[in-house]
Amino acid sequence: MTAAIPLPAPATGSAFARLALLGYALLIVYASWYPFTGWQSNGLPPLGFVSSPLPHYWTVFDVATNVIAYVPFGMLLVFALYPLLRGALVLALVLLAGVLWSGTMEAVQTFLPTRVPSNLDLLTNVAGAVIGGVLGLASSSFFLQQSRLLQVRQRWFSHEASRGLLVVCAWPLAQIYPQGYLFGQGQLTPLLSEALTDLAGSPIDLFSLMWPGLRLSAEQFWLCETIITAFGMTGAVLTLLCLLRKKAPLWTLMLLTIVLALAAKSMASALLFAPENAFVWLTPGARGGLLLSLLMLAGLHFTSRPVQRRAAVLMLLISLLAVNLIPPNPYFVVTLQSWVQGKFLSFNGAAQFLSLLWPFFALWFLLHPVHRSKAKV
Secondary structure, eight states, X not given: OOOOOOOOOOOOOOHXXXXXXXXXXXXXXXXXHTTOOOOOOOSOOTTGGGGSOOOSOOOHHHHHHHHHHHHHHHHHHHHHHTTTSOHHHHHHXXXXXXXXXXXXXXXXXXXOTTOOOOHHHHHHHHHHXXXXXXXXXXXXXXXXXXXXXXXXXXXXXXXXXXXXXHHHHHHHHTTSSOOSSTTOOOOOHHHHHHHHHHHHSSOOOHHHHHSTTOOOOHHHHHHHHHHHHHHHHHHHXXXXXTTBOTTSOHHHHHHHHHHHHHHHHHHHHHHHTXXXXXXXXXXXXXXXXXXXXXXXXXXXXXXXXXXHHHHHHHHHHHHHHHHHHSOOOHHHHHHHTTOOOGGGHHHHHHHHHHHHHHHHXXXXXXXXXXXXXXXXX
């Protein structure tokens, strides 16, 4: 009797691509409407920019940025619809989605005094989405079918790791926006102070209300940063460990994730401030936090996945509480005064979005019901 030849596994959709598409679409919204202040009607129709003449003044930087920004949108849309739609049909849908999404972003900018809707932006955004769609079609066999990358994903990561992979991949990018403390993501108190100030019509500082008359020394700020850095980094890396199988190279992936986060921090500091500020974040407090985090990870990486998940939740909650209760670092405020956003306004808006919300995305994943249902099996 001859053995039956196994049939290839049917193509399945990618949960990671669908979640990434949703996250990236929200990122575009935040970047396009940032800073979300001064909403007003100027009497112009929201779609009036469509029939306006093309702008006389534009730069190669602006055009390239608008094209590149929508390339991932087109690629992720192709991956998210695979294998339901393929070929020319999915490319047509990418074109339509690019027009609708970018057109909506530009139309709403009519009501923002700091933004100017432009038909050139619409055209370049749609071009970027179509380019992304073509690249997605060309690379779908590599990313979504039985490729070496997919085999590594199946061998190293658990079956339900798609949500967590998206969260962990976003952590290095969350370091781009300038923060007063290393790995101090989720600092909402300054934004709440600004919102309350606008509502009340007079300055309101929540830090001063919580800690009247408090004055911290440089050493005390370093200790605060040690706590925020240690718990923030440990929580992020433990989130990664929750995704990995025992056969995966744990320490290699852990260290690679940390290196990528620090590299993103250094490159952003050099680009947004000055090249000599590339390592301005490496304060005594940050160095102490990095060392403390590595010591905690050395012990926790031996524990079971449920223990790592609970520890990650605790670490992220402590980091969130600390970064929202500790007053702003005055030494960082001085450095921030040299930051000129300029052409990076939309980019900085997207970076701030990730910086503010990353801890909450991580907590959403760590507390997701999928972990409880899996524990019952």
